[in-house]
Structure formats: C-alpha cells, structure tokens
Amino acid sequence: MARHRVTLRAGADLDGFRQAVRWLIAVEAAPEDVVFGLADAPDLLGAGGIGDAPAIILPRGVGEMIGSIVCHRDPQRYASLYALVWRISRGERALLEVQSDPLVHRLERMWKSVRRDLHKMHAFLRFRSLRDATGEERYIAWFEPDHFILDAAAPFFVERFRSMDWRILTPIGSLHWDRERLVAGPPAKREEAPTGDAFEDGWTAYYESIFNPARVNPTVMRAHMPRKYWRNLPETAAIPDLVRTARAQVQDMVRRQAPPPVRRDPVKAVAAMATQDPTTLEALNRIIAAAEPLVPGATRAVLGEGPIAARIAFVGEQPGDQEDLEGRPFVGPAGQVLDHALALAGIDRGAVYLTNAVKHFKFERRGERRIHARPTAGEVKHYRWWLEKELDFVRPGLVVALGATAVLALAGKALPIAANRGPARFGERPGFITTHPSYILRLPDAAARREAEARFVADMRRIAVLGGLAS
Numbered sequence: 001m002a003r004h005r006v007t008l009r010a011g012a013d014l015d016g017f018r019q020a021v022r023w024l025i026a027v028e029a030a031p032e033d034v035v036f037g038l039a040d041a042p043d044l045l046g047a048g049g050i051g052d053a054p055a056i057i058l059p060r061g062v063g064e065m066i067g068s069i070v071c072h073r074d075p076q077r078y079a080s081l082y083a084l085v086w087r088i089s090r091g092e093r094a095l096l097e098v099q100s101d102p103l104v105h106r107l108e109r110m111w112k113s114v115r116r117d118l119h120k121m122h123a124f125l126r127f128r129s130l131r132d133a134t135g136e137e138r139y140i141a142w143f144e145p146d147h148f149i150l151d152a153a154a155p156f157f158v159e160r161f162r163s164m165d166w167r168i169l170t171p172i173g174s175l176h177w178d179r180e181r182l183v184a185g186p187p188a189k190r191e192e193a194p195t196g197d198a199f200e201d202g203w204t205a206y207y208e209s210i211f212n213p214a215r216v217n218p219t220v221m222r223a224h225m226p227r228k229y230w231r232n233l234p235e236t237a238a239i240p241d242l243v244r245t246a247r248a249q250v251q252d253m254v255r256r257q258a259p260p261p262v263r264r265d266p267v268k269a270v271a272a273m274a275t276q277d278p279t280t281l282e283a284l285n286r287i288i289a290a291a292e293p294l295v296p297g298a299t300r301a302v303l304g305e306g307p308i309a310a311r312i313a314f315v316g317e318q319p320g321d322q323e324d325l326e327g328r329p330f331v332g333p334a335g336q337v338l339d340h341a342l343a344l345a346g347i348d349r350g351a352v353y354l355t356n357a358v359k360h361f362k363f364e365r366r367g368e369r370r371i372h373a374r375p376t377a378g379e380v381k382h383y384r385w386w387l388e389k390e391l392d393f394v395r396p397g398l399v400v401a402l403g404a405t406a407v408l409a410l411a412g413k414a415l416p417i418a419a420n421r422g423p424a425r426f427g428e429r430p431g432f433i434t435t436h437p438s439y440i441l442r443l444p445d446a447a448a449r450r451e452a453e454a455r456f457v458a459d460m461r462r463i464a465v466l467g468g469l470a471s
Contacts, residue, residue, distance in 0.1 A: 003033040008078060010038045011172065012071040012148040017078055021085055022053035031086050036078040056085065059093055068114045069107060071148045080107055117146045121153050124229040127166055127450045128194045137344065139166040139450070142193035144228065148172055151184070158182055160451045163458065169193050233446070281308065281393035288386055293360035299324045304355030304390055312467035313353040313396035314338070315387065317405035317436060321370050324361035329354045330437075337437035337453070338402075345460035347469050353394050357409035358383050380409050391429065398467040399429050403436030421459070423466065432466060434459040 004024065008016045024034060062084070069077050083103055088095055098104055127139035139161070145153075150173045157168065158177055168175045169188035176183045278284040288301045302319035305328055314330075322332030330338050342349055357380055363370040375383075387409055391399060401407045401424070407415050410426040417435055424431040435456060443449045464470040 004029050005035050005037060006078070007037045007039050010040055012151060014067055014070045017066070017070055017081070019053075021082060022056060024082065025056055025085065025089050026053040031079065031083040034079070034082060036082070038075070056089065058085065058088060059096065061096060062088065065096070065107065065111050068152070069110050071114050071117075071152055072110045073147050074110060077110065080110075114147050114149060114152075118149050118153055118156075120226070120229065121145055121149060122156055122447055123445055124233060125157075125168065126233060126446050127161070127164075128196060130194055136165070139164050140193050141166070141168050142188075142190055143168060143170050145170060145172065150175060154182060157447070160447055161454065164454050278389065281390065284386070284389055284393065288359050291359075298360045298362075300327050301359045302327055302329055302356065302361070303359065304353060304394070305329055306353030306355075306394070307351070308393065309395050310351065310353040311397045311469055312347070312351075312400060312463060313355065313391060313394055313398070314400045314402055315406040315410060316354075316356045316402045317438075318356050318358035318375055319361045320372060320438075321361065321363070324370075329356055333441055334436065334438040337440055337456075341437070341453070341457045341460045344457045345464045347460060347464050347467075351469065352467075353396055355387070355390060357387055357406050359386065375405060377408060377414070380405055381412075384409055384412070397430065398463065399426055399431045400463055401426070401431060401433045403439065406436070407433055422462075430466070432459070432463050434463075 004027075006020045006024070008020070020036075066081055066085075069081055074080075080103065084095065084107060087103075095101065096104060099108070121143055125141050125143045127141045130138050130140060132138055150168070150170055153168075154175055157166070157175070161177070163179065164177070165179055166177050169190075169192055171187050171189075174185035174188050176185060278287055285303045288303065291301060293301070302323050306313070316330065316334075319329065320332045320334065323329055323335070329335070339349060342352075358375045361370070362373045362375055362379075364373050365371075399410060401410050404414065404417055407417070407420070410429075410431065411424075415433070417433060420433050421435075422433060424433045435452065437456065440449055440452045440456060443452055461470075
C-alpha cells in the first residue's frame, strides 16, 4: 500500500511537482510507495503541506525533459518522472543515455509528443482580426492542443506578437495579451472565436496561385499538416478541389508545353525610350505603352495609377500576372494585402499614387501558368529613367519603396530592408522603406505571416502620418 499520496494541480503543475519531488527524495520515498493524483485545488501532501526540502541537482537535460513532460496528458506522467528522478538520485546519473531502458524510452516518446504539439501550435494557430465597439483592432485565435501546452507556448506568441492585442482560446484555457501583460483565463468554446477575416481571402487566392499540381502528395501533406488542424486554416478549404484536379492539370500542362520564350535585350529597348523627352505624364505613358516588353507574352505595360500631386506614392517591383491581364497595378493577391493594410491605416487608395519600378510582367512559362521572374539589377537600372520622370510629374510628398527591387530603383543601390526599414531619403525626395506585400504571402509559417502583416500595417500607419494623410 502506498505510503505517500501527492495531489497536484490539474494540467501542467511543474512547480508543485518540483516541491513534491524535493520532499519525497528527502524522506527517501521509493516510487512504488508514492501515488500522484490531480485536483483543481490541490493540497500536495495534506493540510500540513510538504515543508522545506533541499534542492536536487540533476544532470543536464533532465530538467528540460521534466518541464516538457509535465505538459503531457498521460495521467501517469508524474509517476514516471519521479521514477526517473529517484533512479538518478540513486546513482544512475547517465540514465537518459540508456535508450534501451523502458522508462527512458517511454519518457522520450512523451517528450517528443509534447514538442511536436508545441510546434503544431506555433505553425497552425491563426489569428483573425476583429474590431471592438471602440474601433480598436484585436486578434483572436482558436486552437485545440493535444497536451497542456498553453503556458509553455505563451512566451513564443508574446515575443512574436508583442505589439498586438490578442487572445488565444483553447478547450484547456485561454490567454490574453494586451500589449503589456499576459493574463490566463478559463477554457473556451470554438464558437467564441471568429471563423475568418478579410486578410484570408488574399492568402487563399495566393495559395491557389502557387499550388503545384505536379508535386501533389496527399500523404506527405497530411504528415506535415494533420487533418485535425484543417478546419482552422483558410487555405485547406481549397485543397480538396486542388488535389482532385491535379492529375488533369498536369496532363494538360504536358500537352500544352510551350517552347521557352526568346528574350529581347532590355538595355537596348529601354535606352531607345530614354532618348525621347516627354513633357507630361500622359506623353511618358504613351512611350512606355508602345515599348517592347522584357519578355515576349506580357499583355501590356502596366502604368502608374493615382492623382497628380498625391501626398504619397507607393513603388513596387513589377506587375504580376493579374496586373498584366487587367492593366492596373496592385490588383492581385499582393494588392489585396496592400489594400487591407491601407484601410487599417486609414489611407484611401484613391488618394495615393501606385506604380512599379519595372512596367512589364517578367515571367517564366510553365505549361499554361506564368510564373513571376524577378527583374535583374540591370533591368531595374535601365528603367530608372522612367520611374524618375514619372515621380517628377506626380510630385509626391513621400515616396514609399515596397521591397528590395523598389529600393534599388529609387536609391540606385541595393539596401537590406531589415536594416533600413523606416524613413529614408531617395535623393531629394523624402521616402520610407518597407517590405513588399508579396513577402507576407510567401511566408510559409502562419504565425510569421501574422507578425509580418502586423508590422506592415504599423508601417502604413507611420506612412500615413509622414505623408499627411493621418486622420
């Protein structure tokens, strides 16, 4: 019959377990003489408590393992961990290195399961934006962990989304970060969380546009993104149709395979345009509209859009597939991200000027798809005459460089975005450097996308102030 009964807090009670272990080791309680129980309001070893006991010095790695495994759902986790500490305290200091030991094997599997659950939470938790009654933007996420990992996951989200007001709701508890402090709350229900927001429409469209039917492997997809997380991810609604039509798409791509495009010399083409001397923006637009595209197949030159003397001009890299088809800048998935950020910052798209450093869609053809190809430094350099004249005619009060290619075109040299993000000068023009909205869409990790979007919106708010458009 057990001589000692230890009652710990339900969930992951690391502090209570540590106190109990120190006392149990001090009184030389063998594992078979100890029973661990769980309660919402534990009293450890009864009304008398456990008293003070000396600390236990454990080998490197044991403390980290214990900190993770107390989060596991296995009701026998504390008993197994105490058996580990007991054997180590009895001289088996290298016990964790004995992978064939049944206890070590069982604990390693539990440790791995908790680490995997944390990774899935970092990767598949999606914040969705809401506005409260005061108009303040808040973010709410729903997640269903396999283990009691909410407290263990909290530092990751605080560090990543420190500038956001967010809540994480789960069946085992909730967290609220108000930009200053973290507060734990009670369990929640799925219906308390929103099911979508405006940003997800753009993300889903981008996901569909980059989906490669030739590399579909449902088994690998399920291994990396288990089905239990699918209902919380916006792109998964499109996956069944994408997978179902993948074989037909691949066959059609092979049947319609086009020969590689013949590239023209962009230097000669743009140098010829530069010999002309337009006196108005309309005349300049006629010159570029009549120019040969960098790669055969581009439908048209995509010209700048917006009012003369706009307070702010945004300069991107080059048109994408959708922009090439419609003949307008920033109307594809990246444009939706930009529109969303502008709206959150209180900037009216119709009041700003939008253009690109390169005016034609440069691409590589893969079957029927046209895949974006980044302009070379030489191509950007020889388009600078167009961009400089365009900005001379528009006369914006602030020029915003969206991404590295725009920075190269405006500054005349490559500058890293991370080190130069924020206010800048492009010659005599006041400027601002930030990321291109497509950068947000390319991030594979959902949490990283949310963080990048929040920083992008923060930049737009600073731009609104610097450009004189803040309300």
